[in-house]
Amino acid sequence: MHSQQQSPYQIQGLHTLAIAQEFGLPLYVYDAAKISEKIELFRSSFRGVNLKIKYAAKALTNLSILKLMRMQGVDVDVVSVNEARLAMLAGYVPGQIMYTPSGNSWAEIQRAIDMGLRINVDSLPLLEQIGQVYGPTVSLCLRINPSVADGGNIKIQTGHANSKFGIPNDYRQQIVELVTQYGLNIVGLHVHTGSDFKDAHTFLSGANVLFEMAADFPDLQFIDFGSGFKVAYREGDYVTDMADLGAKVSAAFAAFCDRYGRDLELWFEPGKFLVSEAGHLLVGVNVVKQNPTRTFVQVDSGLNHLIRPMMYDAWHDIVNVSNPGGAPTLYDVVGYICETDTFATDRMLPQVRMGDVLSIENAGAYGYSMASNYNLRERPAEVLVLDGEAHLIRRRDTFEDLTRGMVDVPELATLETI
Numbered sequence: 001m002h003s004q005q006q007s008p009y010q011i012q013g014l015h016t017l018a019i020a021q022e023f024g025l026p027l028y029v030y031d032a033a034k035i036s037e038k039i040e041l042f043r044s045s046f047r048g049v050n051l052k053i054k055y056a057a058k059a060l061t062n063l064s065i066l067k068l069m070r071m072q073g074v075d076v077d078v079v080s081v082n083e084a085r086l087a088m089l090a091g092y093v094p095g096q097i098m099y100t101p102s103g104n105s106w107a108e109i110q111r112a113i114d115m116g117l118r119i120n121v122d123s124l125p126l127l128e129q130i131g132q133v134y135g136p137t138v139s140l141c142l143r144i145n146p147s148v149a150d151g152g153n154i155k156i157q158t159g160h161a162n163s164k165f166g167i168p169n170d171y172r173q174q175i176v177e178l179v180t181q182y183g184l185n186i187v188g189l190h191v192h193t194g195s196d197f198k199d200a201h202t203f204l205s206g207a208n209v210l211f212e213m214a215a216d217f218p219d220l221q222f223i224d225f226g227s228g229f230k231v232a233y234r235e236g237d238y239v240t241d242m243a244d245l246g247a248k249v250s251a252a253f254a255a256f257c258d259r260y261g262r263d264l265e266l267w268f269e270p271g272k273f274l275v276s277e278a279g280h281l282l283v284g285v286n287v288v289k290q291n292p293t294r295t296f297v298q299v300d301s302g303l304n305h306l307i308r309p310m311m312y313d314a315w316h317d318i319v320n321v322s323n324p325g326g327a328p329t330l331y332d333v334v335g336y337i338c339e340t341d342t343f344a345t346d347r348m349l350p351q352v353r354m355g356d357v358l359s360i361e362n363a364g365a366y367g368y369s370m371a372s373n374y375n376l377r378e379r380p381a382e383v384l385v386l387d388g389e390a391h392l393i394r395r396r397d398t399f400e401d402l403t404r405g406m407v408d409v410p411e412l413a414t415l416e417t418i
């Protein structure tokens, strides 16, 4: 597999500035080679097990990205029926799509069942409802909350005892009762401990909860360990050591299969891990504004395009693409939204001038997919660099896009100015 050193200035040999020139700013650019490299790294870390990768579509939800995943033999994990519909437009068949609701409406669950998606059940009431209406006719996976606290920011932890996600493992008895009462067909157990867990040890404590519970379910086909792999946002960040994790989890899984008496599939649902590093948000500098205490770089983007810094206090490296040789200077890089809207505080960058192009790195995951039209701003275009060529994979919003859903009430049209 060819893999090249990631350079913010060049993406697969194309100059970032040339891409910006061609498609305009602000712009999301994704490097397909980086995504392939991550898929390879993932696969090579888990050896000797029957591995299935289910890309978590919510991280970066674009038709072309889903097609790219499918071409590479990666299945998909969705959290809404609409994500599943998009996956099917990308060529996936329902059996390749895992549907993981979190308190979704019964109407939507029924739709997901009718579509033939793999259903991941996240609560006892839902398990009972499915039992009453469908009985043993649907194959189900159970999302278990292992009551293991791990991960980074509390906002992205999902496997702790107070989290809304999944069925607490304390309710094992109630689960078994419902499964018996309705003759439910449990084919998978799932755990997703949230993003940014630190090491194999804590990961395995969640895994062990599933291994133990598996004894109650003789017809399992797979165990799904969700995701939460940490990626490096800045130099020196801890990252999930994939080789170490892969070796330990593969060994533990093989031993579990021995005890269970059958070889099951081992599923993962990486989102961020596969797409984060592939993404660059290119922005233009509108104004460089000197205040008595700080210097602000004001760019043509904001939390409407990349909310992670404001929502998760996330660090994103920033590169001055158009003036890499400028004298190092300290800046606050801020957005144009009428809110406190900061990408970076006290950031040392090569001198920034009006009109410079900056690249906000690691912007592939939860960037565009969380973008909004706040302040009635257009969302950026998206470009995928594939085999050395830049392809538009979503056009920039237009004013018409922003007003399309608004309904003009005739009664308001006749108002006269007072």
Ligand SMILES: *Cc1c(COP(=O)(O)O)cnc(C)c1O
Binding pocket: 056, 058, 059, 077, 079, 100, 192, 194, 195, 196, 226, 227, 228, 229, 269, 270, 271, 272, 273, 365
């Ligand atoms: C969000 C999510 C993922 C992906 O998490 P990452 O941290 O982006 O890898 C996987 N599985 C489920 C159920 C999720 O909700």
